[in-house]
Amino acid sequence: MTKPCPATLLRTISATLAVSGLILLSACGGGTGSTRSQVPPAGISVSLAPAPPASMAVMAYHAVGARVTNDSASGGVKWSCAPAGSCGTFALANTANGTKTTYTAPSTVPSGGTVTVTATSVTDSSATASSQITVTQAPSANFFVSPTGSDSNPGTLAAPFQTIAHAQTAIQGIIGGSTQSLVVILRGGNYFLTQPLNFTSADSGTAVANISWESYPGEASPVISGGLQLTNWTQGSNNVWTTTLPAGAQYFEQLFYTSTSSNGANGVRRLRARLGAPPLVGSYYKVANPVTVTTPETNCPQLTGQTTGPYQCFDRFYYTPGDPISASWANLSPPSGNPCNAPTGNPALVGDIAVYSFEQMGMSKMLISCVDTTNLIIYLTGPIRFPNDATDTTTGFVTGHRYLIENVKDTFTQPGQWFLDRSQTPWVLSYVANSGENPNTDTVIIPQMPTATPQVLVAKGLQYVTFQGLTFEHDNFTVPAAGNPYIRLDESITSAVSCQNCQNVTFDTVTITQTAGTGIDFITTSTKATTANNVFMNGAIFDVASHGIRIGQRSQNSDTLANVPQFTTVQNNVIEGFGRIFAKGFGIAQGCNHDNTYTNNEIFDGYSGGINIGALNCPGAGGTLAGNNVASFNLIHDLGQGVSNDFGCVYFNTTPQNIAPPSGNKALNNVCHNVTDASIVDADGYGGQGIYIDNYTGLVDAENNLVYRVSGSTVAQTCGAQGVAGAFQNTIKNNILAYSIQSVKQQGCTPSSATNKLFDMTNNLIVYDKGNIQGGCFSCLGGNCAAVLPATVNLNSNMYCFVQSGACAIPTGRPLFYSSEDPAGQFGNCLKGPGSYATLQQWQSLTNEDLSSVQQNPFSNLSSSNSDFTLSGVQSMVGFVSFDASQAGTTSATIPVPSSIEATFPAQSYQASDF
DSSP states (O other), X not given: OOOOOOSSOOOOOSSOOBOTTOOOGGGGTOOOSOOOOXXXXXXXXXXXXXXXXXXXXXXXXXXXEEEEESOTTOOOEEEEEESTTSSOEESOSEEOTTOEEEEEOOSSOOTTSEEEEEEEESSOTTOEEEEEEEEESSOOOSEEEXXXXXXXXXXXXXXXXXOHHHHHHHHHTTOTTOOSBEEEEEOSSEEEOSXXXXXXXXXXXXXXXXEEEEEOTTSOOOEEESEEEOOOOEEOGGGEEEEEOOTTOOOOSOEEEEOOSTTOOSSEEEOBOBSSSSTTTOOOEEEEEEEEESSOBTTBOOOTTOOSOOEEEEEEEEEOTTSOOXXXXXXXXXXXXXXXXXXXXXXXXXXXXXXXXXXXXXXXXEEEEEEETTTTEEEESSOOOOOSSTTOOSSSOOTTOEEEEEOOGGGTTSTTOEEEEOSSSSOEEEEEOOTTOOTTTSEEEXXXXXXXXXXXXXXXXXXXXXXXXXXXXXXXXXXXXXXXXOOGGGTTSOEEEEEESOEEEEEESOEEESOSSEEEEEEOOOTTOOOBSOEEESOEEESOSSOSEEESOSOOTTOOTTTSOBSOEEESOEEEEEOSSSTTOOSEEEOSOBSOEEEXXXXXXXXXXXXXXXXXXXXXXXXXXXXXXXXXXXXXXXXXXXXXXXXXXXXXXXXXXXXXXXXXXXXXXXXXXXXOOGGGTOTTOOOEEEEEEOTTOOOOEEESOEEEEESSEEEEESOOOOSOOSOOOEEEESOEEEEESSEEEEEOBOOSSTTOOOEEEEXXXXXXXXXXXXXXXXXXXXXXXXXXXXXHEEEESOEEEETXXXXXXOOTTOOSEEEEOOOTTOBSOOOOOEEEEOSHHHXXXXXXXXXXXXXXXXXXXXXXXXXXXXXXXXXXXXXXXXXXXGGSSOSOSOOOOOSOOOOSSOOOOOOGGGO
């Protein structure tokens, strides 16, 4: 989509960037400055979809969109309104076909009491569509809902309904035949649920009559909560407060505390008691060794390709002698027939103590069955994920890897901790208050959605509906009895809001927070259904247990182009503090689907990656479907924090081996910085990347990105398209790549032949210090390096600078590049030699690589700590085209999010000087 040109940049990069001179001409719609005459195509028509409602209050806002037919130029529409100067504003003045913008009514009622909203074809100005809106001083809607209303009321402003479910029934009764959008307004306050809200096709609008569920103008956002506010607390010794839960209370694993005291934070996720110090997030302990057996048994399988023992077990591990592990913890309740030969405990408490297992790639949250203190083994109630085969090291208990223990009653002593005693009924909840806290006057909320249906809102088959200005909180995902082993995309974790088989559903200025699972998902559940044209915009997602947003799933053989999620737009949002319980949560997690757009979002403070596109190569019966996905103008920063491995600011994994990759996947004009993988705490930590093109993914276009201060590589490519004939290389062009601990460009495999081009890397400005330029495999395949290398790993017209040297000179003992004779198709474990190129001139003359590249510092004052990317004027030497990095991030200053989210794991990030 075309990037708009706001008159004033309302939101800037959180870490100050001095980017004077970085101007990208195409950032505001492209063009070369020349014009040409063209005849508008015949028959262009414009229709409003959705159209605005017939009536709006002053300063109210509503999502509007336009569809343009027969426009071969794909010009989209320009928005305008009348009377000029007093008719309101549009968030985006131009939108692409089918893309929505937000219209805000004027601050006062205009003369005549009406305004006209018009969408005009950019290609043919005679093609328009308009709608007249009556502007009122008081809000106008078809129905009103209030927590203090009554469902016996008529649903007017003066006599509103009480429940959203009753308003659903009312709106269903009037949608038939409507030609204008319908509105239900929710007054501010808390809407506590006992069951999830369920929206179905019966709640749908139409292409011309959208249904909008929105907040009352000027009031606080209505909070739709799956929680229960607890009262009747009793204070005991050591500032421990207790309350008895009602009969029939649902099991829960999260608690949120809002303090009324002057020093209290609002809506803070409180943690159960964890083992070790610091007291709230706990301490990491290390796996001593995996447990193996000589004969395969349950959860200790013979893996594919494994011919002999020993056989690793995936439901147990050895803990380190001296670690404070105990078989006599008060709430450790071994099941009958447990492998520790421990006495049988209370069946209601089996698995009451949890363990977070940090594996090579993922993190599993499991439950402890029993502890064998004689053999120093912790047994779990179920296994973590089995490896795919004997060569798969991404899962399994690894010597020296971290784990955390949670919910040990014996360590329940620190302020801010809580403990749920289920040893008898009714259950009793205890909380150790911080200084100044009083649970009877503060707000304490526990999730209470049924464990079988833990979501707050489930929409199935919903179409043409907008949710606007609402807040969703307190879903109730809990770890199953056998634990929650990590799988790619963590699909087993439900979302607070789930939009299943939805089309043309918009979430505008919506907040999702304080979740037990993912924030929101858009997924398809049937091969006969479609999920398409859904939007999440202008919103805030923060303090979520897993992903912020999940679009789609891993691929299935039954997937088709028509049924996987597609044409999703995630635009102008803040996603902060994700992965708070399930650390491998991404800001945006996309599965194997196509034609999705992620633009102008700020994504930060997560324990894993920012935007994830694709998973596990996206194999399907007819090939891969994961094309035309664009991540652009996103500001992504402060990721990983030493907690997890293998992620990037923008990540692509879309293609199986021997399959032609899909086209249209792009990372454009993003800013990525401050990425720390687990290498800061683990000897084998890895993979905190900037732009990450994984496995056999090809045809990715990474241009105009600013990437700096990453622990892995600024651009990482595991392999690239292999086993297919044709030009499928990735393009890495016109980027600023600075300060990576491992390398600037990582290449993880050798080409499948001397004609298998893996990437073109040109016109980039590259500055490095601690790391190297090259990481991984540049192989001559036993042939002529001067012919093979440029044909397989092509570098040219780049500007390189080793900044410790005033003249950018390459340091002694750290060659600029190196080549090997590793065989074709080798995946990893490549040699660093025998070719070694100590200077750029040597690299150029011996390999024909980088023939138009130079050694020069393109920046005036840059260091690893000051983020000053002011260009010195020499960048044109390599054909670099300047761009404006400050346009990354949100385009609105009105998205409210906390200044910080409290940590839930022992976090540790590299400092600027470490890069």
